[in-house]
Amino acid sequence: MVTFEEISPADFFYRNRDIAGFTNPARAIFSSIRELVENALDASDLSNIPPEIYIRLSQEDAEETQGELGVGVYRLRVMDNGSGIPARHIPSAFGQVLFGSKYKLKQARGTFGLGGTMAVLYGQITTHKPVEVKSSTGTSKIYEYKLMIDIQRNRPLILDRKIRRNKEQWRGTIVEFSLEGDYFRAVSKILEYLKQTALVTPYADIKFVDPKGRLYLFTRATKKMPPPPKETLPHPYGVDVETIQRLIRVTECQNMVGFMQKHFHRVGGGISLSFLEFAGFIKSEDPKRLKHEDVVRLVHMMKKSKKFFDDVNVEKVGRLIKTAHSRNMLEFMETHFPKVDKNVILRLLLAAGFIKTKDPRKLRSDEVVRLVRMMKRFNGFLPPDASCLSPLGEELLETGILKELRPEFIAVSQRKPSTYSGHPFIVETAIAYGGNIPKKDDILIYRFANRIPLLYDEASDVSVRVIKSMNWRRYKVTPDMPIAILVHVCSTKVPYKTVGKEFIADRPEVNGEILNGIREVARELQKFLTKREYVEKERRRLTVFSKYLPKIARFSTNLAGKKEEPNIELLLRSVKKIEEQGD
Amino acid sequence: MKNREIEISVKERRKEVLRNLRRFGGRLYNQMEKGIFPRIRMPSRSTENIFYSPELRQYILGDKTVRRSARNIRHIRPFTQLVWAGYFASELTKNRKTSTLRDVYYSAQAYDMSFKDQAESNSIVTDLETVMGFSREDFKVFPEERSAIFGDLTIEYTVPGYEGKQLNLMSHPDGVMIGPALTSSEFAQTRADKVIAIEKGGLFTRFIEERVHKKFNALLVLTAGQAPRATRHFIHRLNKELDLPVFIFTDGDPWGMHIAMVIISGSANAAHLRELTTPDAKWSGVWATDIVDYKLPSDPLTEVDIKRLHELEKDPRYEGELWRRETQKFLSIKKKAEQEAFSRYGLTYIVDEYLPAKLEETD
Numbered sequence: 001m002v003t004f005e006e007i008s009p010a011d012f013f014y015r016n017r018d019i020a021g022f023t024n025p026a027r028a029i030f031s032s033i034r035e036l037v038e039n040a041l042d043a044s045d046l047s048n049i050p051p052e053i054y055i056r057l058s059q060e061d062a063e064e065t066q067g068e069l070g071v072g073v074y075r076l077r078v079m080d081n082g083s084g085i086p087a088r089h090i091p092s093a094f095g096q097v098l099f100g101s102k103y104k105l106k107q108a109r110g111t112f113g114l115g116g117t118m119a120v121l122y123g124q125i126t127t128h129k130p131v132e133v134k135s136s137t138g139t140s141k142i143y144e145y146k147l148m149i150d151i152q153r154n155r156p157l158i159l160d161r162k163i164r165r166n167k168e169q170w171r172g173t174i175v176e177f178s179l180e181g182d183y184f185r186a187v188s189k190i191l192e193y194l195k196q197t198a199l200v201t202p203y204a205d206i207k208f209v210d211p212k213g214r215l216y217l218f219t220r221a222t223k224k225m226p227p228p229p230k231e232t233l234p235h236p237y238g239v240d241v242e243t244i245q246r247l248i249r250v251t252e253c254q255n256m257v258g259f260m261q262k263h264f265h266r267v268g269g270g271i272s273l274s275f276l277e278f279a280g281f282i283k284s285e286d287p288k289r290l291k292h293e294d295v296v297r298l299v300h301m302m303k304k305s306k307k308f309f310d311d312v313n314v315e316k317v318g319r320l321i322k323t324a325h326s327r328n329m330l331e332f333m334e335t336h337f338p339k340v341d342k343n344v345i346l347r348l349l350l351a352a353g354f355i356k357t358k359d360p361r362k363l364r365s366d367e368v369v370r371l372v373r374m375m376k377r378f379n380g381f382l383p384p385d386a387s388c389l390s391p392l393g394e395e396l397l398e399t400g401i402l403k404e405l406r407p408e409f410i411a412v413s414q415r416k417p418s419t420y421s422g423h424p425f426i427v428e429t430a431i432a433y434g435g436n437i438p439k440k441d442d443i444l445i446y447r448f449a450n451r452i453p454l455l456y457d458e459a460s461d462v463s464v465r466v467i468k469s470m471n472w473r474r475y476k477v478t479p480d481m482p483i484a485i486l487v488h489v490c491s492t493k494v495p496y497k498t499v500g501k502e503f504i505a506d507r508p509e510v511n512g513e514i515l516n517g518i519r520e521v522a523r524e525l526q527k528f529l530t531k532r533e534y535v536e537k538e539r540r541r542l543t544v545f546s547k548y549l550p551k552i553a554r555f556s557t558n559l560a561g562k563k564e565e566p567n568i569e570l571l572l573r574s575v576k577k578i579e580e581q582g583d
Numbered sequence: 584m585k586n587r588e589i590e591i592s593v594k595e596r597r598k599e600v601l602r603n604l605r606r607f608g609g610r611l612y613n614q615m616e617k618g619i620f621p622r623i624r625m626p627s628r629s630t631e632n633i634f635y636s637p638e639l640r641q642y643i644l645g646d647k648t649v650r651r652s653a654r655n656i657r658h659i660r661p662f663t664q665l666v667w668a669g670y671f672a673s674e675l676t677k678n679r680k681t682s683t684l685r686d687v688y689y690s691a692q693a694y695d696m697s698f699k700d701q702a703e704s705n706s707i708v709t710d711l712e713t714v715m716g717f718s719r720e721d722f723k724v725f726p727e728e729r730s731a732i733f734g735d736l737t738i739e740y741t742v743p744g745y746e747g748k749q750l751n752l753m754s755h756p757d758g759v760m761i762g763p764a765l766t767s768s769e770f771a772q773t774r775a776d777k778v779i780a781i782e783k784g785g786l787f788t789r790f791i792e793e794r795v796h797k798k799f800n801a802l803l804v805l806t807a808g809q810a811p812r813a814t815r816h817f818i819h820r821l822n823k824e825l826d827l828p829v830f831i832f833t834d835g836d837p838w839g840m841h842i843a844m845v846i847i848s849g850s851a852n853a854a855h856l857r858e859l860t861t862p863d864a865k866w867s868g869v870w871a872t873d874i875v876d877y878k879l880p881s882d883p884l885t886e887v888d889i890k891r892l893h894e895l896e897k898d899p900r901y902e903g904e905l906w907r908r909e910t911q912k913f914l915s916i917k918k919k920a921e922q923e924a925f926s927r928y929g930l931t932y933i934v935d936e937y938l939p940a941k942l943e944e945t946d
């Protein structure tokens with residue numbers, strides 16, 4: 001017999017923890033640190049205070065493997081100085097899967113409201129111990145909770161709750177819980193993750209104490225933070241039927257023109273009208289039904305926009321209407337005033353009250369489907385602006401790279417905002433050469449999405465494929481050179497391929513921006529390499545001349561039977577002069 | 584480069600070499616004193632600048648020249664090497680020491696002037712020959728010696744420790760090696776009236792044993808294969824200074840034929856040099872026609888032999904009647920024979936029968 005049952009989101013992720021990056025003990029410990037650090041950083045971005053993050057991983061019951069601690073139970077504590085969590089949200093934020101503050105349309109590191117709770121959930125199922133959370137939003141109180149997750153019901157269970165006085169006006173959040181992990185196999189990824197996080201967050205102080213008591217310090221290089229992102233409305237290109245269904249359930253708008261204006265990104269009255277006309281959501285009055293006062297109103301409106309309608313009066317328009325064959329006012333206006341722009345006519349008719357649109361709350365589901373389809377087809381929408389994005393900026397990117405990689409040369413570039421499927425995105429690229437960058441057989445690639453380092457599945461990532469497809473010899477780059485390339489994609493919706501947020505999918509628009517961004521910085525590198533090659537060549541030239549000219553002088557003096565050698569200083573100087581000129 | 588028609592004695596020649604080297608150094612010195620980068624111009628030795636001169640009956644260099652300047656980053660190293668080679672040559676000549684190409688290669692290292700390889704150092708020595716118009720033997724740089732001479736010629740040494748000492752070249756029955764000491768000697772006296780050059784050591788010894796030098800009143804020269812430059816210059820001197828006709832005996836194959844030709848007309852590699860050729864020398868055998876006429880035991884020509892013969896057909900040095908005839912003959916009979924082939928008629932046949940006939944035929 002088949003039985004059917006419902007499972008909660010917590011239960012779902014409990015059963016499918018692989019998709020959230022908790023595949024094995026090593027990966028789980030890495031993912032836990034990563035999720036909590038990202039939450040901490042997001043919390044600081046929110047409060048616009050340079051983050052200070054303290055991570056401590058200590059061992060509770062782990063076995064030793066080759067001098068390191070391997071599989072076993074660890075305790076993880078992450079502390080930040082961010083915005084803090086309002087007391088009433090603390091239990092849900094950590095005890096309920098898919099509860100969060102990040103479902104709004106603006107750039108954030110996390111997007112699913114999943115990561116932090118997944119880490120806690122994983123800790124609970126491997127150790128059956130509660131999570132301890134302390135947080136304050138800077139008020140006079142600090143809230144402390146001991147929580148567990150009721151997995152089947154996806155609800156937090158509050159085991160203990162304390163309120164302390166916040167004498168020092170501390171603000172931030174501390175999360176601490178136990179989990180099963182494998183530090184030995186995760187250590188290199190964790191350190192790499194922290195290093196790259198420090199690189200892309202140069203204004204953060206990050207301290208990490210590992211189970212052996214070693215302290216890793218990533219000191220901030222600046223206190224300047226990128227401007228925080230603004231929240232934004234969905235762009236018509238990026239919405240689906242479900243989004244519209246939800247909107248019509250809550251909207252207060254009574255007509256479609258207002259609905260479009262109010263709920264969508266960069267849609268004004270004019271665009272709203274012409275889109276609705278294009279989509280067939282507009283009905284205009286039958287000219288035959290117009291009464292005298294209607295005609296007077298229409299002519300009055302026409303006279304107001306003299307620019308388009310000169311020489312009109314009530315009699316004339318009234319006559320036209322009486323003899324008209326048009327079925328509706330839009331058709332009528334277009335037939336008799338062919339020189340006037342359709343948008344002007346639409347605005348005029350709307351203002352005069354001859355246009356009716358549906359009440360959005362009464363849209364049938366087939367109409368919703370048609371609306372969404374037409375949104376994708378209409379090409380009169382403005383592209384989304386990028387105020388909802390928070391790229392790092394060229395200056396901070398450079399600071400971060402100089403701080404973590406100490407290269408000899410660096411070039412950074414921020415591309416103009418662009419969009420894919422209605423989602424705005426910005427690509428930032430950088431190339432660094434020499435210094436502390438190791439010489440590998442290949443170019444070192446650092447990938448970031450919304451300021452998160454992407455460490456896994458490099459080969460599948462769009463940036464890697466773009467870099468591999470380029471002809472690097474054109475830029476004087478050979479594989480043995482110490483070169484690192486950095487690609488940062490920020491978007492309200494990064495096109496990840498998996499929930500684990502490991503690599504970015506191929507989207508032609510994203511692909512193109514990455515390619516152009518890398519080309520920009522690669523050209524800068526080429527200039528640098530060309531110049532260096534020139535200086536090097538000149539240096540070698542000078543060495544050659546200063547090696548051989550004295551010998552020529554010596555041998556020919558001897559051959560000629562002279563006593564004094566000729567003065568070759570002049571000749572050597574003339575060679576040097578060339579170098580200075582060329583420099 | 585002008586052709587020095589007048590023969591000069593060995594001592595004078597040495598002085599001339601030193602004068603030229605001094606002039607060379609002086610020119611570079613003055614350029615540097617004036618604050619300009621030293622430079623030289625010399626005839627180009629590229630193949631398109633090598634021509635055969637029917638008047639001189641040897642290869643010469645054309646009018647094309649190359650410029651080497653210390654101003655040019657690609658030139659300065661070979662330029663310095665060239666100046667060093669001149670310096671090294673002048674030291675050798677002044678101190679009356681001799682050296683070899685290999686020696687030159689190693690000596691450079693003492694001056695922090697390392698050559699990449701032997702080929703590079705050889706090419707610099709050739710450059711010096713081209714610039715100065717003297718051969719490397721004049722600069723006391725000699726190849727490994729293997730050729731010899733035997734006969735009634737008295738020479739007077741000029742090398743240190745032997746100055747004025749005389750030697751008759753019949754004093755040693757194996758012959759006397761044609762080395763630096765011999766090539767720098769003056770000729771004092773001879774009763775011989777011809778020179779017979781022989782390709783192979785076996786036959787050279789046979790000739791001495793059979794007293795060919797007496798019977799034919801000849802000086803015997805062993806070329807030991809392709810004659811070294813020193814030997815070619817020595818034969819030139821025997822011909823020019825003592826007015827002795829020269830007869831050359833080689834194997835009857837394209838290679839032997841060409842050994843004779845290089846003694847007579849020189850090689851393209853030495854187009855920048857004079858006094859290495861003996862245009863009036865005669866190739867007396869073994870000819871292709873001899874193989875037929877004397878019914879000599881023979882081997883079939885190999886593919887390489889035939890290819891070589893076709894090359895020689897196009898060679899301007901082979902335009903003379905004898906050369907054309909013999910080249911054609913080789914190609915038609917497709918056979919070759921060594922000098923030793925005459926032994927089928929007994930050990931003395933070559934001296935008793937063949938040699939007199941051939942000397943008469945080619946005289």
